[in-house]
Amino acid sequence: MTDQPYGYLMVHFLEDPEGYAEKIYLDLSDGDDPERWVPLNGGAPVLASHLGTTGVRDPHLTVNPQTGVYYILGTDLRVFGGDDAGWAGWSHGYSTRMNVWESRDLITWSPLRQIDVARGPAGEPAAGAPEMGMMWAAETTFVPDFHGAGQGAFVVYWTSTVGDHQVILWGSTTDFTQSTWAYGGVLLDQGEDTIDTTMIQRGGRTYRVTKSNGATRRGLFMEVTEAERWWEPGAAWREVQTRIGEGYAAGHGVEGPTMFKAHGEDRWYLYVDVIPSVGYRPMVSTDLDADVPWAPLDSPRFSLRAATKHGGILGLTRDRHDALRRADAAGPVRTDLGVVAASAGTSVEALDVALPAFAEARLHGGGTASFPVVWDLTDLDTSEPGDHGVRGTLAGTLGANLNAWTGKDGSTAWDAQDKVPFSRTALQVGAQIEIG
Incomplete structure (x- = not known):
């Protein structure tokens, strides 16, 4: 049946210090294979930002299952050829705006808009929000009853510098417009630089993988909670695994994780970004609740173009997969x-x-x-x-x-x-x- 799960779509940017590749690229799975990827649009960008810094990094792809609208989110940052403030300047006093595109079919995308995560619906400073540095690496999890039965919203989580270190903050929105945006609070603050949270849910549990850049040197670490309202301060998280993916790069050289499930089987993938320019490398798990869930994928079939960086992957249906092929x-x-x-x-x-x-x-x-x-x-x-x-x-x-x-x-x-x-x-x- 054409509405059955089939295929995957990846959104990402490319690392190119000599050029301007901080744009939105889309890669389609080779059939229903989550390990082989084909660049769309001949490998050229599908979207670019003309607002703010004119850069798009760390994109994320999501869908509202209650409305059928897809969204691409992105960090408003151009490292190469943009403002030369440097990481200290970018991370402490830069853009708190989030790039947003939307689509009904994953093919034709709206013009770019931005929402400011540090401000409220009318553009006023958000109530309760700390003084925060740049917003980056925003991802989402859709909560079907966030505003009541059948009234869903996205919980959005991102990295910002607050005080002397980086934390994960959260907010909510129904449609990624400023008018529905509400700042939420702190999702994760461990007293040291903590960035790039990604999440996946299964069987009433929420799993998150985050990057620690602090003295504990945990690198990418995974936690799990059974809390229904996992975004609230009372949720209890248990650490499962640390230093995930360090076989690909020592020290702090692995970040930007994204997780997704393979169709029709108990098999999950965690793509990790080996910095600065190697890009995604795959991890795999057949049991998220194992003592050590994640291991490097040992597969000569894995295929992904070089320097594919920090993005997100969405499962498709056969209809969607075929339509993307026909639109290419x-x-x-x-x-x-x-x-x-x-x-x-x-x-x-x-x-x-x-x-x-x-x-x-x-x-x-x-x-x-x-x-x-x-x-x-x-x-x-x-x-x-x-x-x-x-x-x-x-x-x-x-x-x-x-x-x-x-x-x-x-x-x-x-x-x-x-x-x-x-x-x-x-x-x-x-x-x-x-x-x-």
Whole structure:
């Protein structure tokens, strides 16, 4: 059945000190295989930020099961080519805004918006919130009855510097807009730098993996709780395993974890980010309640492009997986869609109907698919005889999303004025209109 679990979608950024890769990338599982990944959009970014620092790091992908809306969250930070304040400046007094995109189908994404986790619904300083440094590495867990029976909300948890060390804070929202945002409190404060919490739930238990950068040198450690309201201060957490993934890198060289479950079996994956530039490496577990749940995945089949960094993975259905494959267009089969003849004075609306409504495109994974054409007839003058070339864009492709921007006078500096987003990978076709 097409609505059965099948396949996975990964969101991430790339590490590229020589370029500008702090954007949103999507990789699709090779079929239903959680160990093999295929970059979408030809490996180019699907989304980019033109707001704030113009960087997106540590993205997370989630869905509201009660509304069917998907969200991508991201840290507002550009390390390479952005403000050169350095980590001390970024982590102590930088952006508390969270990048947000939303979608109904995982293919066409909304324009970027930001919400400020340090402020309330009207933009006022959030009640009870401490003075916090930059917000980074936000993730979520959906609570179906957070506001009462059937009235769910996301509990969002992120890292900020509070006082002299980093802690995990939390807040809640129903739709990732400022108007529904509520600051919650401290989720995890162990008196030393603690970052990058990720969670998964199973059988009434909540498991979280967090990175300790403190003197205890626990590295990535996992805890578990049976508390129903696990985000509240009274929840009791038990530590299960420390120094997870240190076989990949000694000391503090592993962070940015994300967990997900394989479809149809008791098998869980924990991808850990080996810093600075190696990227994700896989851990696996067949029993989250074992004394030592996580071990490195020993599989020659594992395939993931280099420098894939700190993101998130969402399970799909067959419908969603196939739709993403069909939307992964590489180029139009024909760029010239022919000639339309019309008499002088024909309305633009009539010409829009007369032009080809669909065009075929080749897919990155092989085969072709048909896409609607959105024609640009803005400056078309039909009052006099003549020939006019017009351009159209294929809608409904992953590459049509806003994945680039330019500023005043064509500037691409991170602090350029009047930045306008556009798509660098949108597919275009043309046609000729002959006015007789």
